[in-house]
Amino acid sequence: MWDLAGKALILVENLSVPFDRRVWQESTALRDAGWEVHVICPRGAKRDTEAYAEIDGIRIHRYPLRAATGGPLGYLKEYGSALWHTYRLARRVGKVDVVHACNPPDLFFLVARAMRRRGARFVFDQHDLVPELYLSRFSRGEDFLYRAVCRMERATYRAADVVIATNESYRQVALSRGGKSPDKVFVVRSAPAIERFHEVEPDESLKKGKPYLLCYLGVMGPQDGVDYALRALARLRDEQGRTDWHAAFVGGGDTFDAMVELSRELGLEDSVDFTGRIPDEDLVRYLSSADVCLSPDPLNPLNDVSTMNKVMEYMAMARPIVSFELREARVSAGEAAVYAPANDESEFAKLIALLLDDPDERRRMGELGQSRVRGPLSWEHSRKALIAAYDSAVE
Incomplete structure (x- = not known):
């Protein structure tokens, strides 16, 4: 050179x-x-x-x-x-x-x-x-x-x-x-920059007294699927009978206020926190405390072929992921994620419930994802x- x-x-x-x-x-x-x-x-x-x-x-x-x-x-x-x-x-x-x-x-x-x-x-x-x-x-x-x-x-x-x-x-x-x-x-x-995404001691207070924390990280725009995630959480409560979780949505964007309002309409205001954009030290605290991370991007012409930064960041933090079936999501995450049929909120909720009940599988998926981010990706x-x-x- x-x-x-x-x-x-x-x-x-x-x-x-x-x-x-x-x-x-x-x-x-x-x-x-x-x-x-x-x-x-x-x-x-x-x-x-x-x-x-x-x-x-x-x-x-x-x-x-x-x-x-x-x-x-x-x-x-x-x-x-x-x-x-x-x-x-x-x-x-x-x-x-x-x-x-x-x-x-x-x-x-x-x-x-x-x-x-x-x-x-x-x-x-x-x-x-x-x-x-x-x-x-x-x-x-x-x-x-x-x-x-x-x-x-x-x-x-x-x-x-x-x-x-x-x-x-x-x-x-x-x-x-x-x-x-x-x-x-x-x-x-x-x-992801590995030095930015490092695990810290989990903060149990983020779970608001519940056994499990679900986490979404990323932009909140019309195509990012936060509305799908919120409706899936309502189905997790109503169809799966699960109220043993709290959820945190970390990030901001064009639809932030609309998503806060949707959470109220779905009766999730006591089960979901919207943090807005937060410093890195708080971001890694949330991800280190999360039991399952959400990648709810719906199938559309762009999402199917795009690499989602949040998927890579979840993997860097050794967190298991629930995603919809998207071509590039599967290329990135492989077995570090489980995949619901495209845009199927009920199946998305069911997969969250399955992972919450299987700590060994969550650990296996997290380790696989982290090794991918530190290796071939x-x-x-x-x-x-x-x-x-x-x-x-x-x-």
């Missing part, structure tokens, strides 16, 4: 950095490989609020951004603002060797194309399949906005010198729908693939 591999500019819109764990892992991996790394991202609401920060050698340029409201048209306003600020800050960063754009949105190829005139190569880091995201989030069908996001995805694929996919399902889309050459598509799986494998993708881009 050379002394200075080059100058890389990473563009990300949906989270601030270093709060975006995947982007932060990629940034530090590139730094360790000799790259000068700049990141352009939005400012956070409560963290990552400075306009500029240099953290561990990573130069981070942030812009103000108001999150979308009001459906698809709100996202057009958000993405337009993000694109303008990103272009403005990219000009300030100056000449780079690689523009590394993380989606959504599939619009940063416009910035990459402008910088390509000065010799930059374009790496497209496909975090989401935006056409599938649109279908799954808005239920509007293949309307004119769907056709527009398909065109943006095609333009991004065409502009990219290299594509980074988060799993094999996404890689196949890049090869088929994107028409990319197999030697220009690299799988860089998201993997570890960040070390992804780091090597990331560096190989960059080598291919600049060769």
Whole structure:
């Protein structure tokens, strides 16, 4: 490896950095490989609020951004603002060797194309399949906005010198729908930072006097299935006759308030806590205390082929998982999870009950998951693939 591999500019819109764990892992991996790394991202609401920060050698340029409201048209306003600020800050960063754009949105190829005139190569880091995201989030069908996001995805694929996919399902889309050459598509799986996810002494107070704690960790958006989890918990109570549990939902998102209200409508307000986003030390305390973790993402065009970060994080904490039957959920978790038929809340509840009654199976599943995250699914494998993708881009 050379002394200075080059100058890389990473563009990300949906989270601030270093709060975006995947982007932060990629940034530090590139730094360790000799790259000068700049990141352009939005400012956070409560963290990552400075306009500029240099953290561990990573130069981070942030812009103000108001999150979308009001459906698809709100996202057009958000993405337009993000694109303008990103272009403005990219000009300030100056000449780079690689523009590394993380989606959504599939619009940063416009910035990459402008910088390509000065010799930059374009790496497209496909975090989401935006056409599938649109279908799954808005239920509007293949309307004119769907056709527009398909065109943006095609333009991004065409502009990219290299594509980074988060799993094999996404890689196949890049090869088929994107028409990319197999030697220009690299799988860089998201993997939890092991040093962040470490078991601590369980906190029995989190169970609120019950024998068992159920835990959900993650974003609460329209496609994330928190409503499915809550209805499954109501069925666990009503159909399985189980009231020997308490549940914690850790995280925030667009539907947070609606999910709190749904829990009240289902009569679960005394059985469920909603913590919002919490510090890491509290997060590991909840997961270390959990007996079963929930991955209730329903089957839809996006979820079936996406790797869920929460599944990987549950596994890092050696926790057994209940999931719906999704293609990439099974690829990630294997025997560390049990799988209910897609979107079947009664079966989901039944599987929770079965695991609560089988501590040996819970322990076996947890150990299997942890060994997968520390072995074949570890960040070390992804780091090597990331560096190989960059080598291919600049060769």
